[in-house]
Amino acid sequence: MTTSDDVEIPIATGDDVVRVRQATRTAAGAARLSLVDQTKVVTAASELARNTLVYGGGGEALVSQVTDERGRAGVRIVFRDEGPGIADVDLALTDGWTSGQGLGLGLTGARRLVDAFDLETAVGQGTTITVTKWRR
Amino acid sequence: MDRVPVLKIGDILLVSIQIDLQDQSVLALQEDLAERIVSTGARGVIIDITAVEIVDSFIGRMFATIASMSRLLDAETVVVGMRPAVAITLVELGLSLGGVRTALDLEKGLALLNADGVSQTARALRDIR
Ligand SMILES: Nc1ncnc2c1ncn2[C@@H]1O[C@H](COP(=O)(O)OP(=O)(O)OP(=O)(O)O)[C@@H](O)[C@H]1O
Numbered sequence: 001m002t003t004s005d006d007v008e009i010p011i012a013t014g015d016d017v018v019r020v021r022q023a024t025r026t027a028a029g030a031a032r033l034s035l036v037d038q039t040k041v042v043t044a045a046s047e048l049a050r051n052t053l054v055y056g057g058g059g060e061a062l063v064s065q066v067t068d069e070r071g072r073a074g075v076r077i078v079f080r081d082e083g084p085g086i087a088d089v090d091l092a093l094t095d096g097w098t099s100g101q102g103l104g105l106g107l108t109g110a111r112r113l114v115d116a117f118d119l120e121t122a123v124g125q126g127t128t129i130t131v132t133k134w135r136r
Numbered sequence: 137m138d139r140v141p142v143l144k145i146g147d148i149l150l151v152s153i154q155i156d157l158q159d160q161s162v163l164a165l166q167e168d169l170a171e172r173i174v175s176t177g178a179r180g181v182i183i184d185i186t187a188v189e190i191v192d193s194f195i196g197r198m199f200a201t202i203a204s205m206s207r208l209l210d211a212e213t214v215v216v217g218m219r220p221a222v223a224i225t226l227v228e229l230g231l232s233l234g235g236v237r238t239a240l241d242l243e244k245g246l247a248l249l250n251a252d253g254v255s256q257t258a259r260a261l262r263d264i265r
Pocket residue numbers: 047051052055056081083084085086092093097098099100101102103104105106107108127193194
């Protein structure tokens with residue numbers, strides 16, 4: 001379930017990546033995640049927002065507070081772009097693999113930092129990545 | 137784009153990051169520092185991240201780049217003030233920051249530069265206390 005506090009942030013510049021970080025921090029604080037978990041999910045969001053900008057050619061992030069069936073609070077962020085997509089997902093999800101000048105840590109690192117990580121991509125159509133971090 | 141001020145104190149350059157930096161500002165800081173190390177002949181660089189809430193792969197890589205770049209320019213870099221939550225997150229992200237020297241706070245960072253015999257200023261600042 002999502003709530004009315006959803007924030008949609010277009011990602012077209014480096015400043016937008018900062019906005020995604022800040023919105024994620026706000027939502028994680030409102031969901032009362034621990035400081036360490038807030039730091040983890042904001043860091044993951046920063047990596048994924050940058051990928052949306054750099055590789056996806058821009059797109060958007062949807063930041064929402066969520067609750068599961070048992071009433072547990074969390075934060076969910078959906079990153080969406082209509083860029084080139086990822087041809088080899090397994091390769092992209094390998095530590096240290098980059099098609100650019102990065103360290104190849106963004107995707108794998110972000111996946112480790114959150115509780116749920118879902119990647120949908122189609123070559124020539126774009127990429128959607130959804131991550132969730134729950135309150136412990 | 138925000139620019140981070142670089143303060144010169146004796147033979148040390150002090151950078152205190154107080155705002156959430158976008159990538160272009162991070163790159164600009166890197167270039168500013170390289171120029172300032174050469175133009176001032178600084179022997180040490182201290183990057184204070186006490187106020188920094190997250191370090192992701194981009195800013196983490198900047199620390200590593202500044203550390204090796206300053207070494208080539210005959211200066212030592214110390215990153216000080218990393219928050220515990222940031223350290224925990226960095227490890228899980230997979231960024232070890234191997235070549236980057238760190239100290240818990242500014243005072244210990246100065247002590248490190250002094251112990252190296254790198255910086256006259258570090259010694260002077262320590263002796264004042
Ligand atoms: N939204 C996206 N659209 C298309 N390709 C992507 C997208 N996100 C990631 N990729 C591809 O996956 C690779 C791995 O991404 P990852 O974030 O792990 O590393 P990186 O961005 O190259 O380096 P780092 O994040 O460490 O700076 C990228 O090099 C890129 O080829």
